[in-house]
Amino acid sequence: MAGQAQFEELARQLSAIGAVKRDMGRILPSDCPAGSAAVLTLLGRHGDMRMSKLAELLAVDMSVTSRHVAHVAARGWIERLPDPADKRSRILRLTPVGVDRLDDLYRRTTHLFAERLSDWTDDEVGQLIRLMTRLRDSFGDCRTSAVRIPEPAAPVVEETTLTTRTPAST
Amino acid sequence: MAGQAQFEELARQLSAIGAVKRDMGRILPSDCPAGSAAVLTLLGRHGDMRMSKLAELLAVDMSVTSRHVAHVAARGWIERLPDPADKRSRILRLTPVGVDRLDDLYRRTTHLFAERLSDWTDDEVGQLIRLMTRLRDSFGDCRTSAVRIPEPAAPVVEETTLTTRTPAST
DNA sequence: TATTGTTATACTCTATAACTATA
DNA sequence: TATAGTTATAGAGTATAACAATA
Numbered sequence: 159m160a161g162q163a164q165f166e167e168l169a170r171q172l173s174a175i176g177a178v179k180r181d182m183g184r185i186l187p188s189d190c191p192a193g194s195a196a197v198l199t200l201l202g203r204h205g206d207m208r209m210s211k212l213a214e215l216l217a218v219d220m221s222v223t224s225r226h227v228a229h230v231a232a233r234g235w236i237e238r239l240p241d242p243a244d245k246r247s248r249i250l251r252l253t254p255v256g257v258d259r260l261d262d263l264y265r266r267t268t269h270l271f272a273e274r275l276s277d278w279t280d281d282e283v284g285q286l287i288r289l290m291t292r293l294r295d296s297f298g299d300c301r302t303s304a305v306r307i308p309e310p311a312a313p314v315v316e317e318t319t320l321t322t323r324t325p326a327s328t
Numbered sequence: 329m330a331g332q333a334q335f336e337e338l339a340r341q342l343s344a345i346g347a348v349k350r351d352m353g354r355i356l357p358s359d360c361p362a363g364s365a366a367v368l369t370l371l372g373r374h375g376d377m378r379m380s381k382l383a384e385l386l387a388v389d390m391s392v393t394s395r396h397v398a399h400v401a402a403r404g405w406i407e408r409l410p411d412p413a414d415k416r417s418r419i420l421r422l423t424p425v426g427v428d429r430l431d432d433l434y435r436r437t438t439h440l441f442a443e444r445l446s447d448w449t450d451d452e453v454g455q456l457i458r459l460m461t462r463l464r465d466s467f468g469d470c471r472t473s474a475v476r477i478p479e480p481a482a483p484v485v486e487e488t489t490l491t492t493r494t495p496a497s498t
Numbered sequence: 499t500a501t502t503g504t505t506a507t508a509c510t511c512t513a514t515a516a517c518t519a520t521a
Numbered sequence: 522t523a524t525a526g527t528t529a530t531a532g533a534g535t536a537t538a539a540c541a542a543t544a
Contacts, residue, residue, distance in 0.1 A: 160441075160445065160448055160449070160450045160452075160453035160454075161450065162434070162438045164450065164453045164454065164457065165437060165438050165441040165442070165445075165453075166369075166434060166437065166438070167457050168441065168453060168456065168457055169352065169369075169437045169441070170369060170370075170373075171456075171457055171460040171461060171464070172345070172348060172349055172352060172460075173349070173352075173362065173365075173366050173369075174386075174387055174464055175342070175345060175349075175460060175463070175464065176349070176387070176388075177387035177388070177464065177467065177468070178342060178463060178464060178467045179342055179343070179345075179346075181467050182339065182342060192343065195343075196343050199336075199339070199340060199343075200340075203340075216344075217344055217346070217347035218346075218347070264332070264336060267335060267336065267339045268332045268335050268336070271330075271335035271338065271339070272335070274466045274467050275330065275335075275463075275466055277466075278330055278462075278466070279330070280330045280331065280334065282330075282459065282462075283330035283334045283335075283338060284330075284334065285455065285459060286338065286341075286456075286459040286460070286463065287334065287337050287338055287341055289452065289455060289456040289459065290341040290342075290345060290456070291341060292448075292452075293345070293348060293445075293456065294341070294344055294345065294347065294348060296444045296445055296447075296448070297347065297348045297351050297444050298347070
């Protein structure tokens, strides 16, 4: 267990990391804000999925997810297919145009990082990724009610876990 | 130099770290949003300073800093003293009430982290802090026009570097 | 003229709550 | 009754640009 001074410092770093995020946002195309980019990225990485699953990966409320998805769908970057197993649900899928868009995003971020992190070693970047992932896990425990979600490798079936959405108004 | 796959993963982690920040924001008092907390924290750590210096530490535009500062000043947590050396400038200083407020914030964040990071070692937290600091440095290079700012230990005089503000409208 | 700081405006992201259509 | 998703609304954070006072 770490000490208080460290916690305060970590809090400071988390607060300040926003500057890096904003820097990343500046290289995005004007019609593709960070939220849209995140949707494309996650669909590209995990494959087709439902809204609820995407909301979970984005770690935002489903209502927020719905807005982002509407944005990218309106531009033809994804399609929303009906789910044969559940008529309430919709399956999200990248379109070919969306894949192109995603490739463009990859080029942009790679270029930015290659420039900014030119003096970082492969190992250092790996360490940072590992620790940030762990941090998210440690915090994620609370909203997923202590349920581990073991990162499926494929566009998988279902995950009837507690989802990230506005609590049903009792 | 790291590879493209790593850069994409890092971009993903940066995008997702927002969930942790929001989690931190939820434990704050309702009259002290994250922006206000950051102002108090930086004044507590670095001592009295001018707006421009604070804007630089916050890594946001001076206009944004002005808003945050107005918020905390309105609540009596800081005072804005005239700068004898420059009548345009104002020296920011925590009030005793502000110090109390800051102590409360420290208690809250420490409690949160102690709970969430109970299984982290001191060394792991230190590693994460170190790498996040380095990441900010690597990105910070661009807006401070490649000038290293060597973190003064005391409420220091001046830093006539390129500041963080809206570019003067030519 | 240039700089410090303030303010007005606009945009993005987010959560809450109410609503629909299914289950 | 409960769940998947949508939409309306409100709040926080940010940047841009125009402005006032001073250097």
